[in-house]
Amino acid sequence: MQVRIVEVGPRDGLQNEKAIIPTVEKINFINRLSETGLRNIEASSFVNPKWIPQLADADEVLNGIQRNPAVSYSALVPNVRGLARAKAANLQEIAVFMSASETHNLKNINKTIEDTFPVLAEVVKNASADGIRVRGYVSTVFGCPYEGEVSIENSLRVTDALLEMGVYEVSIGDTIGVATPRQVHDVFSQLIWSFGSARLAAHFHDTRGTGLANVVAALAEGIRIFDSSLGGLGGCPYAPGAAGNISTEELVYLLEGMGYETGVDLDKLIAAGAFIQEQLGRQLPSKVLQAKLSASSCPT
């Protein structure tokens, strides 16, 4: 029983941290992640550095990391300009993104949902022509910081459009970490009814502590791909001080405990977590990380 984990710490995590990590340490960090058994690492973002200064060094980072052939490295790409940088960095995989909520899409990308489709379709077409795989992200599926509730019809429509464009997988996001298991059941059962489960991933934020509970609910629906950030790196841009992504170590602990194979070495994750925690100068939220780093007398 296998589960695939997509590590988004270097992107979703670092883009939501106050501290800016030096390029050489980002490279160091990703190199460590590359040795943990993780098979997917989202290493940076080609969004305009004006918006995401933390990741302004995307080109140097991607050129500087030691690429493990068993790992697929990816970066966020907002448009064809970003795609050109991704190609220059020799990436075999990229990710495009948009929202299920009209207001969030407008605020985040400055376009309506309808106007975003052709922009992403062009990226997907162009990338695919060069043999580059494209993943799709749908934000605010479970709730929007501006609109509150988001209808499932929006998420179905956006997911459908992304799959039609040719993305190989769609990551369904709880951007503000409001979801609870019943909603996860409702949303994923409908998405799976429409699209099957093989091409869907769950991207949970732990902003209200429900992240792993939601993973359990998604597993029950058949979802077998989960996004997470090492150490629980990151935060919520809409609630400064609040938590962001679920933590990779906690996810691995949960999944392995439940009998799923992740292929990931928890000890190596802990070492990478200790490293980035020191770089950031703040204690990361991952409870597994803190438990393992404590002077623990437990045999487990």
Place this chain on the structure above:
Amino acid sequence: MQVRIVEVGPRDGLQNEKAIIPTVEKINFINRLSETGLRNIEASSFVNPKWIPQLADADEVLNGIQRNPAVSYSALVPNVRGLARAKAANLQEIAVFMSASETHNLKNINKTIEDTFPVLAEVVKNASADGIRVRGYVSTVFGCPYEGEVSIENSLRVTDALLEMGVYEVSIGDTIGVATPRQVHDVFSQLIWSFGSARLAAHFHDTRGTGLANVVAALAEGIRIFDSSLGGLGGCPYAPGAAGNISTEELVYLLEGMGYETGVDLDKLIAAGAFIQEQLGRQLPSKVLQAKLSASSCPT
């Protein structure tokens, strides 16, 4: 669909905090908890103050709090000496405790499991004769800091003995926070097969972040009583720096989101959490607390 929450922050939480809260602030804290809708509050412990200096003021605290008639206040009682103090404090409810693991029981209470039974039986008999309700705790059901794995037979035996003595409810504890949902399913399904679900509660620690995921698994088995600590107060005595109880705010958020009625006012919980956090001088792990206290722009 109702779930009862047993607030153990003033006892399990505070006994595992480094900082010692002044008596007057403990009273202040419990008074705030009494106004949140919580119906069960474990307010202190009559364990020898030599072992638990944080709660040496149990007598003054219990005499000082303003008791809400809708709340059942309780305290931990290790033996008949502690019971005498509980009676002097006019408590209508107490809790006795022991472990499923022989080694943990020895280290914690200085007795074998077999030798503990008559001690607790005497407390239960004596208390019941005075109309005082007794709750039972079983520690280390899901794992022991000394022995590692603990057999389910031990937990069945100890739970059976407690119920036979006359406790009205047994709280099944993941003392070191190692459990994952499949194990929760296995353990509770066997306990419920033997004893039914009405007299069982789940006491999860969040030491590895799996607390709420385990709550979901226990709910699926029919468990409807959960212990938690406000703010995620406390820690793990076997892993200093690691997390302790699941947080009451996160538990309420999860349960209410799933459609269960807790009767608890989340805003009042947050206010109490902010108060105790300030008293302790450290940021508490509850993500709901941090999200609510942040300058959040989210409508939820």
